[in-house]
Amino acid sequence: MSRRPVLLTVEDDPTVGRVIARDLRRRYGQAYRVVRAQNGPEALEALRELTVRSEATALILADYRMPGMNGIDFLERAMDLAPRARRVLLTAYADTDAAIRAVNDVDLDHYLLKPWDPPEEQLYPVLDELLETWAAGSRPGFDGINIIGHQWCATTQALKEFLASNQIPYRHLQGEDARALAQAAGIGDDAALPVLVMDDGVVLSRPSLRDVAERCGLATTAGSPFYDVVVVGGGPAGLGAAVYAASEGLRTLLVERAGVGGQAGRSSRIENYLGFPHGVSGADLAQRAREQVLRFGVEVITTAEAVGLEARGDGRVVRFSDGTEVTAHAVVLSTGVWWARLPADGAEQLAGLGVYYGAAAHEAAGCKDQDVYIVGAANSAGQAALHFAEYAKRVVMLVRGPDLRRRMSEYLVTRIEAHPSIDVRTCTEVTTCAGDGHLERITVTDTRDGRTEELPADRLFVFIGAQPPTDWLSDAFLRDDRGFLLTGPALLDDDGRPPRTWPLSRSPYHLESSVPGVFVAGDVRAESVKRVASAVGEGAMAITLIHRYLEAT
Template identity: 50%
Template sequence: MSRPALLAVDDDGPVLAAVERDLRERYGEQYQVYTASSGDQALDLLRRLRLREEPVALLLVDQRMPGMSGVELLAASRRLYPDARRVLLTAYADTDAAIKAINDADVQHYLLKPWDPPEDRLYPVLDDLLQTWRRPPPVANLRLVGDRWSQASHAVREFLTRNLVPYRWLDVEADPQARELLEVAGVDAGSLPALVLDDGEVLVQPDLHEVGARIGLRARAERAAYDLVVVGAGPAGLAAAVYGASEGLATLVLECSAPGGQAGTSSRIENYLGFPVGLSGADLTLRAREQAVRFGAEILVPAEVVGVRRADPYTVVRLDDGGEVSAGTLIIATGVEYRTLDVPGAAGLTGVGVYYGAGRAEGVDHAGGHVFVVGAGNSAGQAALFLATFAASVTLLVRGGDLAASMSRYLVDRLIASEKVAVEYHTQVAGALGTRRLEGLRLRTGTEEREVAADALFVFIGQAPRTGWLDGLVRRDDGGFVLTGVDLGPTPEWPLEVPPLPLETSVPGVFAAGDVRHGSGNRIAAAVGEGAMAVRFAHQRLGAR
């Protein structure tokens, strides 16, 4: 396959020549550098590259061009190369255009001209963007054959997607190749899902542990004891892994589903420090996971913790496969999970029209459909905007009469401005309708109920901590969140002469960080900060022994 393309577009000849020179000097060995002097010329080139099935990694486009602006070109390029990284070149006077590009054209960065010296102002930005771009495989040999309206098929799809594993999805009802593949493999269509591995072996109705083991995810620890064990690989857990491993602690991370936690399912995180144009939850997860592994942390997926006991001064963690791991210090970073919708019909339609979290696969599945989002927090607002890029219409159902009290202002403004998103206040879901898949909703407004047609419902109605496995070990509040530091209050059972450290639980050497902790900030940046701080305190506790 040819080298991935970098495309620079500018109608100013000397500027375009300077961009081409800088790109070739830095990236010429790994990438093919193309240039265009107008938006129309650039689109024509992109079409030809697409027909030749040549990958495009990045577009670097000037805003002020006659005929077609940079924002218009970048927006049009998404249809041809949706995964390419997009950078807008602007002048100081074009701030409004840059903001519009972020909102309308999914631009990942904008650069002010001039960018000299490129070593300081150009290359670091492009290096970072190209590092997160992955050349699409010509054909993913891992194939999943299933029924789009099967809960079991959806569970495997979600597991592969959230673990960033490339695969081909073949719907048994819509894709003739799916039936042909099943016939060759000798698998009955009633025994789906079926996962066809790279070597041709077929796993029929596999559980997620089997899937993880066969696609190369690590599920068993290399050692019996670690300086630091982190339970949960959301932002807090991954931050703890990075800092713990980089500071020389033997570090193990246990994750029951996929790294990233709820943040990993976010279509866009726009208020994280240092990323002015935002980034997706998948991007943030990929960066953090690679960083932790590079420093030497072990990350086990799927590895669910089912119990824990003390063997002073150590904590022994028990896994669902029966194995145990000893921890010198333990950080609880299991985060929270979305509360389920407790109305008639919802449980049976989970994964086949009713979803908790909004991933790309679900968005694509319901392209052109009429979808509903229930909730009034930032997660609900982000999901509604993301789904609007696929669906014909999105209706946000809000129990109260105002979004401002629970949602960031920038999201409220974008929801109001969107032509595809409608907001219904004082409205709740009273029931989910459908047998094999979601077909409609029963909505309640005040005392009146009505039924509406619906293709999908995405639920964001609050969160509950994942702390059941901690029964009998640490103190928690009435909601199940872990108490730490001064929030513990009087601790007559505390065995040490010094009081608990900040973020330390009622058990010495056991800490909590992120959303699972009582009084946490419920923001990704706060979770990352607590994960890093917990490692510092873990060092103190280890040093005192």
């Protein structure tokens, strides 16, 4: 455990309290931390603080005869704050009847008569057994953020995805643990949810992602008004561009709305990326890349949404939703793509409430022993299916086309076909999503004969299509009919001439957009290869072209 579990003693007589603490430290001081309190209210406040700070309380020893709040009343209230702790009442001989009744009334684990001399015979054997029982059923200590929120809550889901994408440890508490922490943190109203309890005990009710980022020490605004290169988007292409730019001496700002890694960072395992013969998780690859950009001195800001980009003289100005802006010699657009929305009745209303777009690897653990449905037939869907199959009772892939091989790599198809827990339903599309407050059932339609079938479903993960997030760019940026950015040769007409709006005598460089000095890398670029390796390569190539652009201006 990262922090020693606590043994809490409650005794109003200071002399007796010191003796109790001395005996406990003598036997258990190496493995446990002893905390003393002199009365019930003081001990309850200590328990609240311990619970909020995610410090485990293993054992509570409370004296029966205390003014204001006796030991039985205290232990009854302590159950709500530390339900897993073992509870011991300290009594005098005259109070044994009350102690015996407390065994049933407050689920007391044991009572001890004072004094217990020698402790080796009268104290330690009892506590040894109680601590062994506690340790067998306890959870490891946790240094991270605790989330209290409804399972079927889109805001809770967004917070979990943000923390996961930024490699910030967290756990989503449910049931008894959530109730205990909520009481300790003073949360009495569901309207306050979701709540984040930080590892230092600070409680954030319904925080924005920006609030969370700042509390976690992530930068949310640029530290300078000017850079050599601004990279918008922290997926593989953006990370590749940032690494090469900074390593070559360019002052670089990397801008990301959520967390580094992009869609690749959410992948459970990438097995066809050069240099990783046994595969690598998207989270691991993203974390390695983040460490690399920071080592080269890249400035990274998160929860920063770019809302405008324009040329002002020799500068390229990126405007953000908070009203700030930065200027750079050149810009790399590497915003990747978003999953297309599922065109099924009711799907939009249940987004985040059982219908999810993409899936981070951590989501699989919450699907234990469930039936999981995955819509899609490309590599991302295949990787998710294999990962979820390690946890879920059954994974059903719903594929609109006649087979998987049209868009999915053969190594994934082979493994999916051989997996006993994965079913593939081809020529199938989801036409309806329904449920009361969260997804409960879906209707699927056979595209060959129109037959429909209603299936019970708690979770549906969608991996279809790709929507480039380019609406925030002005009309000066030319796009194809799907919104992907045109670059280089794709901007030229049949006679090899650039568009009329192109202001320079030379033609656009290969990855250069219709606005000089703004380059495009990765999935957001029209006709790009939708693979991690190619995205990283385009990011590196963009920096080479930026050097050429800067030398020519």
